[in-house]
Amino acid sequence: MNKVKSLLKPKPNPSEQLREWQRRLRHECRNMERQIRDIQKEENAVHKTIREAAKRNDMATAKALAKEIVMSRKVVNRLHENKAQLNSISMHLGESVALARTVGHLSKSTEVMKLVNNLMKAPEMAITMHEFTKEITKAGVIEEFVDDALDTALDSEDIEEETEEEVERVLSEIAGETAAQLPEAVRKERTKVAAQRASVSQEEAIAEGADNEEELEALRARLAQVRS
Numbered sequence: 001m002n003k004v005k006s007l008l009k010p011k012p013n014p015s016e017q018l019r020e021w022q023r024r025l026r027h028e029c030r031n032m033e034r035q036i037r038d039i040q041k042e043e044n045a046v047h048k049t050i051r052e053a054a055k056r057n058d059m060a061t062a063k064a065l066a067k068e069i070v071m072s073r074k075v076v077n078r079l080h081e082n083k084a085q086l087n088s089i090s091m092h093l094g095e096s097v098a099l100a101r102t103v104g105h106l107s108k109s110t111e112v113m114k115l116v117n118n119l120m121k122a123p124e125m126a127i128t129m130h131e132f133t134k135e136i137t138k139a140g141v142i143e144e145f146v147d148d149a150l151d152t153a154l155d156s157e158d159i160e161e162e163t164e165e166e167v168e169r170v171l172s173e174i175a176g177e178t179a180a181q182l183p184e185a186v187r188k189e190r191t192k193v194a195a196q197r198a199s200v201s202q203e204e205a206i207a208e209g210a211d212n213e214e215e216l217e218a219l220r221a222r223l224a225q226v227r228s
Contacts, residue, residue, distance in 0.1 A: 014106050017139055018097040021132075025090045028128060032079045032086075039072050042222055047174050049219060054175035066170040068223045075124075082125055089115045096141055106140045113142040 046065050053062040092111045100106045116133055119125045137144050 014097045014100040014139075017106075018093055021093055021136070022090050024132070025086050029083050029086055032083045036076050036079050039076055039223075043069055043072055046219055046223065050171070050174045054171070062171060062175060063167060065219060066167045066174070068220055069170050069174075070166045072223055078122060079124070082119060082122055085115050085119055089119075093136075093141065108143060109141055112136065116142060 046069060050062045050065050050069075053059070053065070089112055092109050092115070096106055096109050096112070116129060116136070119129045120133070122129075133142070136142055
């Protein structure tokens with residue numbers, strides 16, 4: 001009986017399919033915009049902590065947070081790229097539907113195929129695009145292809161190794177003269193994870209280190225959350 005109902009159910013026309021696809025693509029774009037705002041808001045909050053750490057010569061904390069900011073900015077750049085590609089997909093789908101009104105059926109689009117393939121490689125888009133790809137493949141917009149891209153995206157590193165230069169650039173940008181004025185010997189020493197707390201008692205040093213570590217981990221956790 002269900003099979004009969006399915007056969008009798010009218011197939012959606014290309015215009016209806018396009019409206020639904022574009023609605024979902026716009027929804028994904030809005031989600032990305034919101035995530036970008038959240039990341040940038042959290043980054044601004046971390047700036048103050050980096051400046052404070054630099055002032056007290058705690059370059060280990062400042063550098064660790066600068067590295068988190070480097071990672072966050074890479075995510076933001078990727079989100080902007082993903083959003084641009086989603087908008088391109090929406091535009092090319094519109095062109096395919098316009099052509100379908102003339103020829104009577106949806107034609108395959110190599111441009112959509114290429115954009116979808118790129119987005120499948122983006123870790124934050126892989127699952128969403130996997131589902132979307134099934135629908136537009138069924139509708140005849142793209143060729144069916146093997147889902148290796150999904151496995152690669154989910155198994156690959158989320159962000160490539162940050163370079164020392166990028167971290168130093170962020171430190172210079174945020175801490176400015178404070179970081180630059182530190183003697184080179186002090187800067188190197190502070191980045192090795194703190195063995196020197198000369199004028200403080202051992203108990204105070206341990207307590208201070210624990211507080212700094214907790215603050216650092218809390219900030220890292222917040223940045224990781226808005227990036228995910």
